[in-house]
Amino acid sequence: MASSTAHHFTVSSADLTLHGDHWPAATDAHGLTPALLLHGGGQTRHSWDRTAAALAARGRDVYTLDLRGHGDSSWAPDGDYALDAFVGDLRAVLADRARKPVIIGASLGGITGLCTVGENPDIAAALVMVDVVVNVEQKGIDRIKSFMTDHIGGFADLEEVADAIAAYNPERTRPKNLDGLKKNVRLHDDGRWYWHWDPEFMKSDEGDEPRRHTDPARLAAAARTVTAPTLVVRGGKSDVVSDAGIAHMRELVPHAEIADVSAAGHMVAGDDNEVFAAAIVEFLERHSL
Template identity: 75%
Template sequence: MVDISAQNISYEMNGLQICGDRWVGERSSDHVSPIVLLHGGGQTRHSWDRSAAALAQRGYDVYSLDLRGHGDSDWAPDKDYAIGAFVGDLVEFVKTLDAAPILVGASLGGITSLCTVGEHPGIATALILVDVVVDVEPAGIDRIKKFMTTHVDGFATLDEVADAVAAYNPERKRTRNLDGLRKNVRQHDDGRWYWHWDPEFIRSDDDEPRRHTDPARLTAAARQVTVPTLIVRGGKSDVVSDAGIASMLKLVPHGEVADVSAAGHMVAGDDNQVFAAAIESFLERHRL
């Protein structure tokens, strides 16, 4: 197996510097459509590292971006983290590509991809949503928000970071490689470690739930999706339920569902091997 390393990339979009990685597959010319991976809220592009490398090994040209306010990308000076801002950034990024991409999004990245595909016909050749539906479970969303807002004051050590992640996701084995956490946190001058995203992204106010998940907008966008669509569901997810999948398939009747039974909401990280296999099978069936 050939070792494929990520290349750092950076673009100016809507006044912000958006950073990411690119993996160039050996046989990328065999695949017309590149793949764009978009992470969830509070994560960074590095949540896709293993998946991106695996897809590049299959010959795909793969891009993984840090969304605005996350990772190495700029924070929005105007604190605009509404769904429209993320969609606007993605639309601008796609314009830099030589061909319409396959969009793969988890959580916030999936919502962004769904809106982009539904509102901009022809912008993508396929859509892969990772534990994303329009009608999500409120309890699961509340648990995510609690996890993110509880730690905005940072951590004293990387061990504390690992403990927090393990407490949120007890199904996943607690990481022993604390250095790997440095991709998602940064040490500030006060010596504490902070998540590598703008706290304004998750500020608590009455409009918070609708800033990122506007049900009416998502519903309208889903009804306009015509490209091949795959919903990869975490079997242990508390965000996506059977009812949520059923209502999503009414909006996108041609959609396909892959169930990663051992995974929770963070599907790619929980069971990357099964996740990657589900995506590759979908791409092969549609000759993408």
């Protein structure tokens, strides 16, 4: 399996321990820039396994990380899942890196990367944002929120997990072997399976999930100061990123490049990993990274 080639690592951030995987470069490709992959809200580092393996096979060191409250990383004892907390964690991770990496972030990981790179111009070699922009579409965000909160009470079995995923993304092939779902859910003592993230992540005093994890004004200000090569990968069937959202990003980051993965929805890497990985590789090669 692809994950057998990855080596586990941990990083401390404040009073949390963040867990990740290092995928060593399979070949000596003359010192290609390492890549750090950040997943979206409600996911884990394992959502990047195929992409990480593909990039490592091309000679690049790749790191995947469980964000706070997700996967194997610590849950925030104070329930702090605001944007500033994620940015602080990312800065802690980057401080431990010998070389500036390319940051590749999906959704929550993408806005965390954008804010961090914009506010710390020399911290990364490049930025790739996967199906996320500063001005996202509320309809798409609401659908994600429903997908995540409708099953806070858990699932009776893995079949129910697969059913929920199929209902959210009906165009993706339903897996015959459900063992892979165990990377994103955990079996609790009550015999039910639960998403592998802290339920506090979805709580908000304002009832507005996007504002809890993002700060549009702060993100826009950060975007205006991004100087690193930037790529926005958009899912052609996404209901989160619109033409207007892309146009706004072009205003904020004039040098940003756009790549469309026409067959993909919001979960771009999972929907069409081959085309997605090819878009990333082409961008990195063009910038000699």
